[in-house]
Amino acid sequence: MLKEANMNEIKCEALRWRECAKDSDIIRELDELLDGTHDQALADAFFQNLSFGTAGLRGIIGAGTNRMNIYTVGKATQGLANYLNATVKDATPCVVIARDSRLKGELFARRAACVLAANGIAVRMFPRIEPVPALSYAVRFLEATAGIVLTASHNPAPYNGYKVYGADGCQMTSDTSAEISAAIDHIDAFDDVQDGNLDDFVSQGLITFVPDAVLDNFLDATLAARMSDPISPENPSTLRVTYTPLCGSGLELVSKVFDRLDIDDVHIVPEQRNPDGTFPTCPYPNPEVRQALEMGIALARQTGSDLLLATDPDADRVGVACRGKNNDYDLISGNEMGVLLFDYLCRARKEAGILPEKPVVVSTIVSTALLDAIAADYGATVIRTLTGFKYIGTVMNRLEAVDELDRFILGFEESYGYLGTQLVRDKDAVSTCMFICQMAQFWKGRGKSLSEALESLYQRYGFYENRTISIAFEGAAGAQEMAQLIERLRSHPFKNIATWPVREYIDYQQGVADLPQADVLEFRMDEGCKVIIRPSGTEPKIKAYLFGKASSQSEALTLLDTLEGAIRQVLQ
Numbered sequence: 146m147l148k149e150a151n152m153n154e155i156k157c158e159a160l161r162w163r164e165c166a167k168d169s170d171i172i173r174e175l176d177e178l179l180d181g182t183h184d185q186a187l188a189d190a191f192f193q194n195l196s197f198g199t200a201g202l203r204g205i206i207g208a209g210t211n212r213m214n215i216y217t218v219g220k221a222t223q224g225l226a227n228y229l230n231a232t233v234k235d236a237t238p239c240v241v242i243a244r245d246s247r248l249k250g251e252l253f254a255r256r257a258a259c260v261l262a263a264n265g266i267a268v269r270m271f272p273r274i275e276p277v278p279a280l281s282y283a284v285r286f287l288e289a290t291a292g293i294v295l296t297a298s299h300n301p302a303p304y305n306g307y308k309v310y311g312a313d314g315c316q317m318t319s320d321t322s323a324e325i326s327a328a329i330d331h332i333d334a335f336d337d338v339q340d341g342n343l344d345d346f347v348s349q350g351l352i353t354f355v356p357d358a359v360l361d362n363f364l365d366a367t368l369a370a371r372m373s374d375p376i377s378p379e380n381p382s383t384l385r386v387t388y389t390p391l392c393g394s395g396l397e398l399v400s401k402v403f404d405r406l407d408i409d410d411v412h413i414v415p416e417q418r419n420p421d422g423t424f425p426t427c428p429y430p431n432p433e434v435r436q437a438l439e440m441g442i443a444l445a446r447q448t449g450s451d452l453l454l455a456t457d458p459d460a461d462r463v464g465v466a467c468r469g470k471n472n473d474y475d476l477i478s479g480n481e482m483g484v485l486l487f488d489y490l491c492r493a494r495k496e497a498g499i500l501p502e503k504p505v506v507v508s509t510i511v512s513t514a515l516l517d518a519i520a521a522d523y524g525a526t527v528i529r530t531l532t533g534f535k536y537i538g539t540v541m542n543r544l545e546a547v548d549e550l551d552r553f554i555l556g557f558e559e560s561y562g563y564l565g566t567q568l569v570r571d572k573d574a575v576s577t578c579m580f581i582c583q584m585a586q587f588w589k590g591r592g593k594s595l596s597e598a599l600e601s602l603y604q605r606y607g608f609y610e611n612r613t614i615s616i617a618f619e620g621a622a623g624a625q626e627m628a629q630l631i632e633r634l635r636s637h638p639f640k641n642i643a644t645w646p647v648r649e650y651i652d653y654q655q656g657v658a659d660l661p662q663a664d665v666l667e668f669r670m671d672e673g674c675k676v677i678i679r680p681s682g683t684e685p686k687i688k689a690y691l692f693g694k695a696s697s698q699s700e701a702l703t704l705l706d707t708l709e710g711a712i713r714q715v716l717q
Contacts, residue, residue: 152184155191162208165335168215174208185620192621197221197326200316200533200682203297203306206249213249213297213305215256216334221307222257223338224329225291226264231328233290239267241287241355243280244295245394245459246420247305250274253295255343257307262346263339266290272354274394274420276460278576281314281569282363283355288312296459299431300684302424315538315570319661363568364398367576368405370566372493372583382408384586386452387445388578389414391430391437392421393458398575408582412448414441424458432457432464432561435476442466442474451594452585454578461534461572462561465581467595475596480513480611482581483557485599487516489584490554490565491523505544507537507556510653510665511677511690515609519602525554531653531663533682534562538570559611559690603698609673610701612691614709616716619685627687630716631680634666643711645670674704676712687716 156179163175178187190209195202195217202221204213229238240261244250258268269287271279277294284292292310300306309317309325317325332338346352386408390396396418403411416426417440424430427437432455445453445466453466453474465482469475477485487506494500504525508516509532520527530536537556544550550567557563562572565580588598603609618627638650651657653665665679673694681688689712693704 151192152188155188158191158210159187161335162216166208166216171208171214171216178208189620193624194330197224197329198322198682201306201308201322203300203304203684205303206305207303210334213253213307215252216338218253218256218295218307219260219338219340220332220334221329222260222293223264223332225293225309225325226261226266226339227332228325228328229266229290230264236290237265237267238290239269239287241269241271241280241283241289241292242295243271243275243277243283243292245274245276246392246422247295247297247458248302248422249305250295250422253305253307254293256340257293257295258352259341259343259346260338262349262351263341265351268346268352269355270352275360276394276398276456276575277308277571278461278569278573279360279363279398281310281571281573282366283359284310284312285314285569286359286362287355294459298459299429299433299457299462301429302422310571313538313542313570315542316533316535318535318539360398363575364401364405366568367402367566367579370568370576371406371579372490372587373497373499382406382410382582382586383589384408384452384582385410385412385448385450386454386582387412387414387441387448387450389417389438389441389453389455390420390460391427391432391455391457392417392419392424393430393456393460394420395456395460395574396420399454399456399460399578402575402579403582406579406582412444412450414444416440422458430458432462433479438464438466438476445474446472451589452581454581456574456578457561460574463563463574463577463581464561465595467585469594469596477595477599478611479557479559479561480515480609481599482561483508483555483559483563484513484515484519484602485595486557486563486565486577486580486584487555488519488602489587490580491525493583493587494554495523501552501554503552504554505540505552506554507540509533509536509558510660510667511613511679512557512559513609513611514673514692514694515602515606518606518609531660531665532558532679534558534564534572535570537564541567541570559613607694608696608698608701609692609694610698610705611693612705612709614689614691614712614716615681615684615686616689616713617684617686623685627680627685630687631664631666631678634678634715638666639668639676642668642670642674642676643707645672645674672704674708676708678712678716689716
């Protein structure tokens with residue numbers, strides 16, 4: 146519980162908000178919070194400013210400094226505007242804005258646009274919901290200074306967020322985010338934020354709308370990046386696909402990809418087809434979670450589909466289930482899809498004679514070691530980054546700077562994010578759906594499902610198994626408990642985990658190789674076992690990544706069960 150003095154400060158700030166706020170929803174919520182019976186909820190809403198981290202803002206929608214609302218969005222945007230106007234020389238800054246289907250998304254996008262325009266910054270807004278990869282592409286295509294996406298990615302319905310992108314179409318790096326955060330810290334949400342009327346800014350030409358031609362260019366470039374052996378009228382698809390956008394932003398572009406690939410046998414989950422920020426059929430719209438895919442799997446089973454594809458609300462990630470034995474559907478994890486895609490993209494290029502001499506695959510420190518074994522067979526270099534796709538995008542930029550971007554084959558994270566083109570600098574579920582369909586058709590033509598293709602990789606290289614566990618720490622007390630737990634593990638690291646002695650302890654806060662410092666702890670044991678622990682950058686959670694390798698899947702899973710039991714005892 147917060148100290149009485151802190152609680153008094155919180156109540157004073159809440160009263161100031163009640164006096165200054167003009168948004169009716171915010172006023173109504175403040176009246177409820179201040180009625181004397183909701184002190185804990187009041188504390189959670191105001192105990193801190195919503196942090197502008199490396200992923201921008203993300204939080205529960207509502208009243209308060211620790212919530213997503215037009216005032217915290219306005220404050221963040223004013224700080225961004227101040228940063229851009231101070232750092233961009235000899236040109237008028239330009240920012241592209243997109244949003245997904247999240248609640249309040251349109252309101253927040255309009256607010257951000259007006260604050261930027263009031264500061265003399267040109268704005269290009271998408272006129273309707275669009276995925277993250279479309280924003281990343283548009284920033285690069287329109288040669289904009291920055292981009293903003295209003296999204297909370299896969300978080301539950303009460304959340305929204307605010308991602309910021311640089312001129313390269315990549316999420317802002319840690320250093321730049323820190324500078325923007327410092328600029329935001331000097332802003333008062335009510336006194337310092339410039340604003341105006343959207344229609345007035347439109348008539349002045351400061352705010353314009355991104356034309357559909359930009360999306361057409363994105364689709365053309367995406368389809369141009371497909372593998373040889375294309376699906377075509379002369380070589381028709383035999384795939385039957387079920388797709389769900391999970392009430393998010395993926396339907397428009399992913400459907401056009403199916404059309405352009407001449408995949409005609411496509412079934413859209415009707416209950417999840419239309420954008421809806423309440424996510425009524427999947428309260429947690431995360432394609433990593435089977436519950437979010439159940440309705441899609443039911444339709445896939447009914448239609449006899451080869452694949453279920455599910456994109457998250459901002460369509461930067463995609464989950465996959467494929468028809469396996471006994472007509473049941475196997476979920477393919479992020480690590481498994483990453484190695485399947487890498488193997489396929491290398492294999493297809495090799496068969497076509499276009500595999501580069503020194504291919505590069507980029508993944509994270511928490512992704513599967515199976516990748517390294519496969520890469521060795523293709524003579525590929527594996528580059529490991531910290532968690533966060535911006536680090537993968539940064540590697541792509543480095544390759545581009547020395548004219549070696551054609552070496553890039555794939556970037557992926559274990560959390561279902563993939564990029565197999567050079568067009569954007571973030572996860573891209575649109576192009577990934579294309580590659581997955583091509584890959585499934587490739588293996589189907591050779592008598593294998595994706596599950597069987599994956600089994601072949603395991604049989605060849607060994608059974609590398611991975612598991613992620615997440616422990617939530619909600620509210621003010623939870624944030625403090627989470628920080629204390631991480632610090633305790635850092636100062637008193639494990640000597641043993643279950644029956645395995647820890648052979649190597651790595652604290653990424655101290656700096657590892659050329660990676661930026663990060664709040665990540667790694668514990669390496671024998672028998673291919675490893676545990677990595679870090680606080681989530683987007684949710685109030687601690688994540689633990691478990692790794693094990695054995696000669697059979699059952700043995701590897703038993704290793705993970707043992708590791709999980711030991712880690713949960715510490716984290717819960």
